[in-house]
Amino acid sequence: MVDPSIVAASALHGLATGAVYALVALGLSLVYGVLHIVNFAHGSLLMLALYGVYFLHERLGLDPYLALPVLLPVAGLAGYALHRWVIAPAGGARDENVLLVTLGLALVLENLALVAFRSDTRTIETAYSFSMVALGPALLPLPKLVALLGSLVATLVLWAIVQKTDLGRAIRAVAREREAARLVGIDTRHAFALAFAIGTASSAVAACLLLPSYYVSPQVGHGFVLIAFTIVVLGGMGSFWGAFWGGLLIGVVESLGGLFLGESLGQIGIFAIFIAVLLFRPTGLLGRPL
Amino acid sequence: MLEVRELRAGYGPVEILRGVDLDVAKGEVVALLGANGAGKTTLNRTLSGLLRPRAGSIRFAGEPIGGLSAEAVLARGLVHVPEGRRIFANLTVRENLLLGAYRRGRARRRANLERVLALFPRLAERLGQPAGTLSGGEQQMLAIGRGLMAEPSLLVLDEPSLGLAPMIVRQVLELAAGLARDGLAVLLVEQNVVQALAVARRAYVLEQGRIAAAGPAAELLADDRLRRLYLGL
Ligand SMILES: Nc1ncnc2c1ncn2[C@@H]1O[C@H](COP(=O)(O)OP(=O)(O)O)[C@@H](O)[C@H]1O
Ligand SMILES: [Mg+2]
Numbered sequence: 001m002v003d004p005s006i007v008a009a010s011a012l013h014g015l016a017t018g019a020v021y022a023l024v025a026l027g028l029s030l031v032y033g034v035l036h037i038v039n040f041a042h043g044s045l046l047m048l049a050l051y052g053v054y055f056l057h058e059r060l061g062l063d064p065y066l067a068l069p070v071l072l073p074v075a076g077l078a079g080y081a082l083h084r085w086v087i088a089p090a091g092g093a094r095d096e097n098v099l100l101v102t103l104g105l106a107l108v109l110e111n112l113a114l115v116a117f118r119s120d121t122r123t124i125e126t127a128y129s130f131s132m133v134a135l136g137p138a139l140l141p142l143p144k145l146v147a148l149l150g151s152l153v154a155t156l157v158l159w160a161i162v163q164k165t166d167l168g169r170a171i172r173a174v175a176r177e178r179e180a181a182r183l184v185g186i187d188t189r190h191a192f193a194l195a196f197a198i199g200t201a202s203s204a205v206a207a208c209l210l211l212p213s214y215y216v217s218p219q220v221g222h223g224f225v226l227i228a229f230t231i232v233v234l235g236g237m238g239s240f241w242g243a244f245w246g247g248l249l250i251g252v253v254e255s256l257g258g259l260f261l262g263e264s265l266g267q268i269g270i271f272a273i274f275i276a277v278l279l280f281r282p283t284g285l286l287g288r289p290l
Numbered sequence: 291m292l293e294v295r296e297l298r299a300g301y302g303p304v305e306i307l308r309g310v311d312l313d314v315a316k317g318e319v320v321a322l323l324g325a326n327g328a329g330k331t332t333l334n335r336t337l338s339g340l341l342r343p344r345a346g347s348i349r350f351a352g353e354p355i356g357g358l359s360a361e362a363v364l365a366r367g368l369v370h371v372p373e374g375r376r377i378f379a380n381l382t383v384r385e386n387l388l389l390g391a392y393r394r395g396r397a398r399r400r401a402n403l404e405r406v407l408a409l410f411p412r413l414a415e416r417l418g419q420p421a422g423t424l425s426g427g428e429q430q431m432l433a434i435g436r437g438l439m440a441e442p443s444l445l446v447l448d449e450p451s452l453g454l455a456p457m458i459v460r461q462v463l464e465l466a467a468g469l470a471r472d473g474l475a476v477l478l479v480e481q482n483v484v485q486a487l488a489v490a491r492r493a494y495v496l497e498q499g500r501i502a503a504a505g506p507a508a509e510l511l512a513d514d515r516l517r518r519l520y521l522g523l
Contacts, residue, residue: 169385170392173378180376182340182360183369184436185393 002259009138010259011252016144018251019151020206024224025231025243026158027202033238034175034195036095038229041082041102043221044109045200049075049207050216051117057124057211064124065146068208072201079200084193106221113218121217129212143212150209155244158202162240171195175238230274236284246285249273291316291475292337292368292444297346297356299336306332308499309346314444319466319476321486321507324496325522330479331373333496334448337477338370339363351443365393369442373449373479375433379422383413386421386432390439399439406435409465427458434465444475451482463489483522487511 024046031039052071056062062070087105091098131142162168174181174191181188231250235242250270258266277284292314300306306329314320324330335341337348339360348356355363378386387406391399407414410431416424421432430450437445447466451459459482467489470476480486487493487507495503495516503516510516 166392169381169389172381172385173389176378176380177376179340180372180378181389183338183364183372183376184389184440185361185364186389187361 005137007256007259008136009140010255012135012138012140012148013144014252014255015248016140016148016151016251017255018248019148019155020210020247021224021227021231021251022244022247023151023154023158023202023206023209025228025235025247026155026240027199027206028225028228029232029235029238029240029243030158030162030171030202031196031199032232034171035098035192037099037102039102039196039199040099040225041105041109042199042203042228043223043225044106044113045075045079045221046203046207046224047113047216047218047221048109049204050211050214050220051113052204053207053211054122054124054216057126063126064208064211065150068205071204071208075204076197076201080193080197082200083196084189087196088189088192110218110221117218119218121215123215124211126212141213147209147213150205154202154205154209158198159240161198167191167194171198227270230270234274234277234284239284242284291351292477293347293349294333294337295347295349297333297336297348298344299332299341300344301332301341305344306499307336310496310499310501312494312501312504314475314477316443316475317470317473318491319470319478319489321490321493322477322479322496323483323486323493324502328496329499330496331448332499334370334372334446334477334479337363337446338368340370361393364440367441367443368446369437369440369444370446371433371437371448371450373452375429377421377424377429377432377436379420381421382418383421383424383432384417386436387413387439390436391441394439394441398441402439402441406438409438410435427454427461430454430458430462434462438469442474444477445469446477446479448479449481450478451480451485459485484511 028039028042031042049071053064053067056067056070057064087098087101091101128142132139133142133145162171170181170186170191171194174186174188178188181191227250231246232243234250235244235246253269253273254266257269261268294310294312297310298305298307310333322330322333332341336343339358339362343356346356347354350366350368353366355366355368378389381389387403388399391402394402412428413432413435416428421429424432434447434450450462454462463485466476466478478486478490487510490507492505493507493510494501503510
């Protein structure tokens, strides 16, 4: 029998990781909802953001959390430019082409990272890396708690942007009716690029929250894209809260799976859930589009 | 208000509009009739800047607008309510209407919203509802309401009665006539020929990308040859 406090701690761990997964998945889901493509470069952009946090810390001594105000605008601008001047022109009018362009972009970015940073796995150490916080019977590392709370805040901000602002309305309008959106005066190319920018910026937030308790390597994005994609399908393609709850669920399942089945088998639970959802509820848990 | 001369437009290698001349004046409903595939929607899309003209001219309120972006045409007051309504089904009724005035400031949006809701009390009752849950007739009202939010001086309505019950069709067409009485110019694409001609002052018949007949609505209705050839009556 496993000690209940260990199970509680593991579940909390999972919740924290899951909240970050949810954030990454929300970025992917937003881009999917608007552009109707799975952005394969999403993980590579997260990887670059993680390197950004890493080098800001190593070279300039900038705390990963304080890197956010630097990284957020940079990631947003980069995402905007990437879509507007690379992905959209290269992909043309066809969604399939855009899909291939993001796949190609992922390969290019990853290989550039391999050349520039080599394949080493890198971590950073901060004063609080090993601080623990007691939450009831369970102990949680401080960076995990920050990741949990930070992701929740970021998720709410993201939701508010999408639901409550002119920009969000324009993005949702473009997602559904491109031509009618042009007829009300929305610059659709601008709206697409902004949606992509927001998706990239969410990854940058995730990177700042992750690195104190995680690592970075050129391939680090793979696992995230796979999990984020699973979450997006699980939650219902394009559904905001679906992706959010899906992320938390996946995080907890992964953590508890690791606890009971061991590290290497822990992820089986994720894919078991994924397959069960596809079999019994193919529209996802909260299948309702954006 | 609108003067179209020798207008040509199309898709890829295919030319759909092959020299169209058409005028709409302030305060009149002008009907645009013609069989399926004649090019009516293509003409509307070219007027509103969704499609670039290949040749010819479009003048609106005295200025050339051919080749301008959809956004620029909208800003000048030419508003296109597209075929099939094309409301934002995932957004609420209120959000749909507000997006109609996307390029306007807050104060103008509020004022326009009140004006439009006064015209469509049914929409006022459903402001918080997703637009996709409205009935077909309500969706058409919403599409027109969204267009009116942009403060048009010319309203282009592409088959607003498509798929609606006869009673609703009458309401929509009377609405178009009422808007014209208030000073708007209305270009009305319709399949319900008789009813459209009843509210229109003048009409054009488009056939394979050319104007095949034009004139006062009453004359077109009275001309036996036209009735048989183009109006299917
Ligand atoms: N996006 C498009 N690409 C290519 N051809 C089109 C497109 N839209 C319409 N067409 C063609 O243009 C012609 C005129 O269509 P349209 O303007 O929609 O006619 P109408 O509105 O009078 O029914 C039709 O032959 C149609 O097949
Ligand atoms: Mg048509």
